Amino acid sequence: MTEYSRMAKGNYVVSGGSIGVSAPNVKVINLPFKPDYVELINYTAASVMTDDAVPFAYWDASVPPLTISSVNYDTVIQRSTGSALVTDMVQVGGGISVFSAGQALQFGPLYKHNSVASADFSIATSGAGGPTTVTTATNHNLSSGDVIVFEGLFQTSTTGMPQLNNIWFTVTVLTATTFTIPWDTSGSNYTAFNTSTSTGNIGSWKKVLYPYLYFPGVATISAITLGNTTTVSTTDAHNYVVGEEVAFRIPSAWGTVELNALPNTLVPGSPVYGYVVSVTNYNTFVVNINSSAFTPFTVNPTVAQVPGLSYPEVVSVGDVNTGGTLITSGSQLYPPPYYSPIGTVRVDTINGPAIRGSFVNNTSQGFVIGNFGARNDSTAFVGGSDGDVMEWRAYFHDLSLP
Amino acid sequence: MSERLAVAMRQAEDLILRDYIVSAATQINAGAGSNGFNPTNLGIADFSLVATTLDTNNAYKFMSGIEGMDRFGTGPVRSAYFMLSSTELQSDFDALSSVGSLTFLSQWNYPTNASALPSEYGSVGNIRILTSSEAPVARNAVTNNLGVMNDVYYNTVLGKQAITHINQDGYSMNLIYRDPYYSGMLAQNATLAVKFAQAQAITQDTAIRNLLSTRLSNLGV
Numbered sequence: 233m234t235e236y237s238r239m240a241k242g243n244y245v246v247s248g249g250s251i252g253v254s255a256p257n258v259k260v261i262n263l264p265f266k267p268d269y270v271e272l273i274n275y276t277a278a279s280v281m282t283d284d285a286v287p288f289a290y291w292d293a294s295v296p297p298l299t300i301s302s303v304n305y306d307t308v309i310q311r312s313t314g315s316a317l318v319t320d321m322v323q324v325g326g327g328i329s330v331f332s333a334g335q336a337l338q339f340g341p342l343y344k345h346n347s348v349a350s351a352d353f354s355i356a357t358s359g360a361g362g363p364t365t366v367t368t369a370t371n372h373n374l375s376s377g378d379v380i381v382f383e384g385l386f387q388t389s390t391t392g393m394p395q396l397n398n399i400w401f402t403v404t405v406l407t408a409t410t411f412t413i414p415w416d417t418s419g420s421n422y423t424a425f426n427t428s429t430s431t432g433n434i435g436s437w438k439k440v441l442y443p444y445l446y447f448p449g450v451a452t453i454s455a456i457t458l459g460n461t462t463t464v465s466t467t468d469a470h471n472y473v474v475g476e477e478v479a480f481r482i483p484s485a486w487g488t489v490e491l492n493a494l495p496n497t498l499v500p501g502s503p504v505y506g507y508v509v510s511v512t513n514y515n516t517f518v519v520n521i522n523s524s525a526f527t528p529f530t531v532n533p534t535v536a537q538v539p540g541l542s543y544p545e546v547v548s549v550g551d552v553n554t555g556g557t558l559i560t561s562g563s564q565l566y567p568p569p570y571y572s573p574i575g576t577v578r579v580d581t582i583n584g585p586a587i588r589g590s591f592v593n594n595t596s597q598g599f600v601i602g603n604f605g606a607r608n609d610s611t612a613f614v615g616g617s618d619g620d621v622m623e624w625r626a627y628f629h630d631l632s633l634p
Numbered sequence: 635m636s637e638r639l640a641v642a643m644r645q646a647e648d649l650i651l652r653d654y655i656v657s658a659a660t661q662i663n664a665g666a667g668s669n670g671f672n673p674t675n676l677g678i679a680d681f682s683l684v685a686t687t688l689d690t691n692n693a694y695k696f697m698s699g700i701e702g703m704d705r706f707g708t709g710p711v712r713s714a715y716f717m718l719s720s721t722e723l724q725s726d727f728d729a730l731s732s733v734g735s736l737t738f739l740s741q742w743n744y745p746t747n748a749s750a751l752p753s754e755y756g757s758v759g760n761i762r763i764l765t766s767s768e769a770p771v772a773r774n775a776v777t778n779n780l781g782v783m784n785d786v787y788y789n790t791v792l793g794k795q796a797i798t799h800i801n802q803d804g805y806s807m808n809l810i811y812r813d814p815y816y817s818g819m820l821a822q823n824a825t826l827a828v829k830f831a832q833a834q835a836i837t838q839d840t841a842i843r844n845l846l847s848t849r850l851s852n853l854g855v
Contacts, residue, residue, distance in 0.1 A: 236823065336653040337772045384777035397672060398776060398786070434781045446657035479839055481660045493840060503691065503840050538672045540665020547660055549839050591658060591835055593650070 238265040238628035243621060246274075248375075251617040252284035255603035258375045259615060259622075260331075262582040263598035267626035268293040270328045270599050276620040283314035284612045291328035291599075294632045300607065311612040320612065326373060326604025327614045332597040333442040339381070340439035343368070345427065353437065355385070355393060355417070355425040362454070363404070363412035366437075369427070371408045375603060377514075377573035378403050379443040379468050380413075384435040386535075391423040392435070394538045395531075399452045400440055402468040402515060402574055414454050414467055414515060419532030444571045445594050447471040453480075453544040454515075456488050456529035461509060462521045464546060469514040471571045473589045476508040477549040478519060485533045486544040490526040493549075505549055514572045548591070557588055599626060636826060640809055643828040647807065649768065651799065654834045656770050656788050656844065662687075664847035671776050671784050675726055675850035678733040678758060681717075684791045684843050685760035688715055693793025693841035697762060703745035711744055714762040717845070718790045720769035724755055725851040727763060761791060776848060784848040793841035802831040 240263055249256030270291045277285035288310040297304035298321065307327025310317045321327075343351040352369040366372075374380070379400050385393040401413035425435055448471040457463040472478065479493035493503040506519035533541060557567040566585040569592045570578045581594045601624070606612040616622055662684060666677025695713045702710035719727075730738040740756040741747065753764045775786040799806075808829045814821035836842060 335649065336656050337770060339772075342774070381775075383775065383783070384779075384781070386779045389779040394672070394779070432779060434777055434779065436777065446654045449657035450660060479660075539670050540663055540667075540674050541672055542661070542663040542665075545660055547658065547839055549836075591654070591833070593654070593833065595650070 236628070237630040238263075238267070239626075240265075240267075241623065241625045243623040246616040246618060246620040246622055249603070249613060249615065249617040251282060252611045255375075255605070255613045256615040256617055256620075257377075258603050259601040260579070261598045261601070261624060261626070262580075262596045263626060264582070265628045266330050266332050266597045267599055267628050268330075268632060269627045269629065270330075271625050272328070272601065272614070273623045273625075274616045274620050275623060277312065277616060281312050281314060281316075283312060284609060285312040286310070286606070286612050286614050286616065287312065287317070289322075289328060289614045293330065297324050303607075305607060307614060309606060309612070309614055311606055311609060320606040320608050322602070322606055322614050323604050326602040328599060328601060330597070330599045331441075333445060334595050334597075336442065336445050338441040340441055342436050342438045343372075344436035345384075345425075345433065347436075351436075352427050353435075354427050355396075355435075357422050357424050358415070358417045360416065360418045362414060362416035362418070364415050364417045365406070365410060365412050366403075368409045372405075372411060373604065374403050374405055374411055374439070376403065376405045376411075376575075377469075377577060379440040379573075380437050381440055382435065382437045385425050386432055386434045387423045387425050387428075389432040390535055392433075392535065393417060393422050393425050394535055395422065395533055395541070397538070399543060400443060400468045404574070414465065416455065416531050419530075421532050421534045443468060444471065444573070447571050447592050447594060448476070448548040448589075450545050450547045453482070453486070453529070453546055454531065456491070456523070458488070458523040458526055458528065460522050460524060461518050462491070462506070462523040463512070463516065463518050466515045466546065469571060469573050470517060470546070471514075472508045472511060472517050472548065474508055474511060476589045477505050478508060478546050479503065479505050479549045480544075480546050481542075482529075482544040483542045485537060485541060487527045487530040488523065488544075491521065491523065513576060514574050548589075557585065599624075636809070636811065639826055639828060643807060643809060645768070646828070647830070647832070650830075651797070651834050652768065652770055655790055655797065655836075655842070658836055659790065659842045659844050660839065661788075661844045661846050664845060667847065667850065669778075669784070669848060669850055670780075671778050671848040673776075673786065673846045673848055676723065676730070676789070676845075676847045678730055678736045678738075680845060680847070681758040681761050682733075682736060684717075684845050685715060687843060688791065688793050688841060689760070691793075691840035693838070694795050695760070696794055697749060700745050700749065705745060708743050708745045709739055711739060711757050711762070712760050714757055714760050715791055715793055717761045717763045718769060718792075719755075719763055719765050720771055720787050720789075721765045721767050722771070722785075722853055723787055723789075723847070723849060724765055726849060727756060727758075729850060730758065787847050787849065789845040789847060791843050791845055793838070795838045796836060796842035798835055798837045800833045800835060802833060806830070806832045 663673035666679035667674030
């Protein structure tokens with residue numbers, strides 16, 4: 233029997249969220265197996281009886297979800313009322329869930345305008361420079377750092393924001409029903425996408441489940457600041473490091489075509505590339521190309537240009553060896569390569585030590601602790617609140633009956 | 635079982651490389667088609683554009699041309715890059731309209747099939763098309779202004795020097811078998827597994843393009 237069973241445990245300190253007020257960040261636990269049973273013990277919540285605290289949670293893959301009012305629940309929790317522990321449940325996908333990130337192009341549910349009221353959303357045009365704010369009719373259940381993609385976004389058959397289609401955007405969550413995407417929609421060719429039901433008003437969005445299976449990947453450019461060095465912003469995480477060699481592909485509709493990696497006229501057969509000289513954050517970096525005299529970058533193509541429109545991109549070139557991941561006080565002895573989905577957040581991969589800047593295979597599996605509230609207490613979050621000490625135990629059993 | 639696992643091992647290797655290319659290679663949206671989506675369905679000019687781009691970037695072609703022969707219904711084939719496409723686009727290839735001297739040449743119209751690969755469907759200009767059911771596709775990934783959805787296909791066009799695959803620790807992959815005596819005194823469970831120790835890399839990014847397209851025709855079921 234011991235040949236197949238797997239057991240793992242660990243603990244972490246919860247980041248984000250406030251007890252009884254807001255949800256914590258979603259926590260992803262990478263494992264060398266996909267568990268069929270997971271349990272959580274929130275030591276902080278267990279130590280003091282506080283209203284909305286969730287000290288214990290359990291999830292079993294073998295037990296079918298319980299359906300109540302057309303909603304499926306699969307995570308069993310014990311939550312505190314301040315004076316007693318009561319049992320409750322959390323919706324499928326928002327409590328404990330497993331994942332197997334092995335293939336690209338996997339997406340979450342489609343939130344489609346005019347399908348059901350709960351899936352509706354609107355997008356206002358931004359101020360100069362962006363970002364653009366998206367408002368959803370009900371809780372979007374996203375976390376900052378998640379990546380989404382839009383489709384349609386036609387306000388009428390000839391107006392709207394279809395220029396945003398198919399671009400992967402990192403979201404920054406403002407509230408449970410609003411979030412921003414890093415794109416400037418203040419241009420004259422964008423029209424706000426609202427929730428009207430007029431003919432031709434078409435749009436939807438969905439979450440990209442595994443945006444960083446392989447990184448650094450191709451990234452869409454949202455802004456370029458010209459100068460002695462060139463500052464580039466992307467719509468989702470670029471995952472570059474200092475010293476990385478990069479190439480640009482900028483179709484003429486977006487302006488700065490001089491950055492394109494065309495054959496070098498001075499060195500025949502050699503393309504023109506840039507080197508990353510500094511990384512500002514997850515979606516902004518600086519390259520050593522003097523672009524002072526280049527054409528300004530623009531993000532204002534017309535709606536009529538959209539069929540066949542290609543997007544401005546930056547790609548990593550080759551595998552630049554910039555050295556191993558640095559060891560610091562308290563860090564792992566052999567730090568794995570990591571990606572940064574937002575800000576300066578660092579998400580370790582399950583890989584062993586590797587070269588920074590080289591292409592990393594991040595296919596992985598494990599489980600996720602979600603950020604939904606409980607069925608009977610929407611402000612009791614299974615993932616705890618900022619600073620809580622959480623222990624997890626995950627199992628894959630030899631024998632599970634029936 | 636071991637034979638099936640060996641096939642799965644090779645398929646897994648292909649899928650890893652496929653997804654890696656989807657993640658890391660530059661994308662061009664097809665624009666020469668007529669279906670109004672972004673990207674559009676494939677048009678002849680899209681093939682020409684991508685081949686020209688690779689030529690300008692000094693990519694190496696995979697195949698030499700095939701000289702014309704005195705055989706009915708055949709035509710010469712240019713030296714070519716490979717394009718890896720979905721089998722679901724085969725009817726779109728058949729329906730491609732000729733532009734100038736560029737036309738779709740089905741594989742059975744080659745002067746000789748000696749150099750054609752089993753998965754080869756045909757060629758357009760400087761691109762020879764290989765099709766597979768495992769080609770990358772994002773289902774219902776675009777919506778046009780009529781609310782109609784379409785799938786997006788990643789047609790990877792590549793030159794000879796574009797990608798490589800690196801063995802690590804002195805091997806690429808292992809097919810592992812441990813007989814049941816290793817797992818316990820009762821010898822109940824044997825182990826059959828595969829293990830990979832390899833990495834993929836784009837060696838020359840200017841020699842590879844993902845030509846994204848939608849589909850013109852309906853899917854058969």
